Amino acid sequence: MTAAVGWIGLGSIGLPMAQRLLGAGHVLHTWARRRDAATPLLQAGARWHDDPATLAAACDTVFTCVGGPDDVAELQRRLMPRARRGTLFVDCSTAAPRTGQDAERLASDVGVLALDAPVTGGVAGAQRGTLTTFIGGSAAAAARAQPLLATFSQRQVHAGGAGSGYRLKLVNQALMAGSLLAVADAAAWARAAGLDGALLQDALASGSGDSFIFNAYWPRMLASDGPASFSLGLLRKDLRLARAEAASLGTPTRLLDAALAAVEAACTRHGPDAGVQRLAAA
Numbered sequence: 001m002t003a004a005v006g007w008i009g010l011g012s013i014g015l016p017m018a019q020r021l022l023g024a025g026h027v028l029h030t031w032a033r034r035r036d037a038a039t040p041l042l043q044a045g046a047r048w049h050d051d052p053a054t055l056a057a058a059c060d061t062v063f064t065c066v067g068g069p070d071d072v073a074e075l076q077r078r079l080m081p082r083a084r085r086g087t088l089f090v091d092c093s094t095a096a097p098r099t100g101q102d103a104e105r106l107a108s109d110v111g112v113l114a115l116d117a118p119v120t121g122g123v124a125g126a127q128r129g130t131l132t133t134f135i136g137g138s139a140a141a142a143a144r145a146q147p148l149l150a151t152f153s154q155r156q157v158h159a160g161g162a163g164s165g166y167r168l169k170l171v172n173q174a175l176m177a178g179s180l181l182a183v184a185d186a187a188a189w190a191r192a193a194g195l196d197g198a199l200l201q202d203a204l205a206s207g208s209g210d211s212f213i214f215n216a217y218w219p220r221m222l223a224s225d226g227p228a229s230f231s232l233g234l235l236r237k238d239l240r241l242a243r244a245e246a247a248s249l250g251t252p253t254r255l256l257d258a259a260l261a262a263v264e265a266a267c268t269r270h271g272p273d274a275g276v277q278r279l280a281a282a
Contacts, residue, residue: 002026005148006055007046008075009065009093010037012229013119016126017065017092020152022046029055053082061148065092068237069099076103076114085111090145092133094118094173094238097163097245100136104162113141116162118169119153120176122216123229130154134172136165170242177239177259179213184279187221197222220277232279233272236263 006029007018018041022028028046032038035048042048049055056062056079064075072095080089089112091103100116107114114137121131131153135142142158149156159168190200201218204210220226243256262279270278 003061003148004029004059006030006059006062007041007065008032008052008055008063010041011065012123013126014065014092015040016123017119017131017152018046018063019044020126020129021063021148024151026148026151029059031055052079056080056083056087059083059087061088061090061145063090063092063148067234068093069095069241072099073102076106080106080112080114081110083110083112086113088113088115088141088144090115090117090148092117092119094169094234094241095166096241097136097167097170100163100166104137113138113144114162115141115145116165117145117149118165120169120172121153124216126152132157134159134165134168136160136163136167167245170238170245173235173238174242174246174256174259176213177235177242177263178255179211180217180235180276180279181259181262183214183217183221184277187218187224187280191222217277220275221280224277224281226275226277228273228275230276231272232263232267232270232274232276235276236260236267236272239263 002025005021005026008031010032018028022041022044028041029049030038030041030046031049031052038048062079064072066072072091072093103114116136117133119131119133125131129152132155133149133153135156135158146156159165190197239256239260243253243260246253246256266279
């Protein structure tokens with residue numbers, strides 16, 4: 001069945017996710033701070049709104065995929081009171097568990113529903129529809145969202161109550177950061193030693209050093225250049241959230257401390273908009 005779906009957040013991952021919803025036959029409504037960001041969707045038949053509040057009022061489900069907790073909270077405070085009762089708000093950003101809990105309280109107050117549903121799998125996963133979605137919120141809301149989530153994610157993991165999806169995503173980001181730094185240091189080492197990068201990648205295939213992150217980033221780390229599919233600034237934001245969450249629980253932050261220090265230094269040197277492959281830059 002088709003649905004009236006709103007989408008806000010047309011970055012490198014958000015845009016292909018929205019395109020997959022539109023391609024599945026849903027009536028897609030969109031708004032962006034820059035209208036030209038929505039051009040690919042509008043050319044494919046999406047409906048433009050000059051005001052995000054009118055988008056919320058026109059849709060059964062509203063997706064957001066934005067920068068971080070402050071952006072999420074601002075949009076939810078602005079949109080939830082303007083939506084019809086029963087509208088489902090699904091946030092695919094990476095934010096703090098508290099953001100999801102605050103969203104659920106606000107949603108309950110104004111008669112709508114909320115899920116936190118951050119994703120992992122990168123730009124390629126968004127384009128192919130093979131992302132994994134971590135879901136926090138009620139089981140009923142998760143079940144209602146599932147057919148829409150399935151257009152861009154091959155796995156939907158219901159982690160528990162409000163904020164649980166964000167929490168699971170932060171664990172994922174901590175693990176990813178450790179892998180990224182390992183690949184970055186290995187790439188710098190390989191360059192300095194004059195090792196053939198392609199030979200090394202082939203030699204490590206299916207061994208204990210092989211991984212999704214290694215294969216996805218090894219060529220880019222060796223070059224330490226190219227377009228930014230995931231920026232240093234976004235990784236820094238995620239690691240700050242993960243570290244704060246770990247500290248609030250009294251759990252070790254050794255890896256997060258080291259990773260955050262390395263990413264902070266790379267942001268200072270290369271700028272927050274540079275890709276994470278710059279972690280391997282000389």
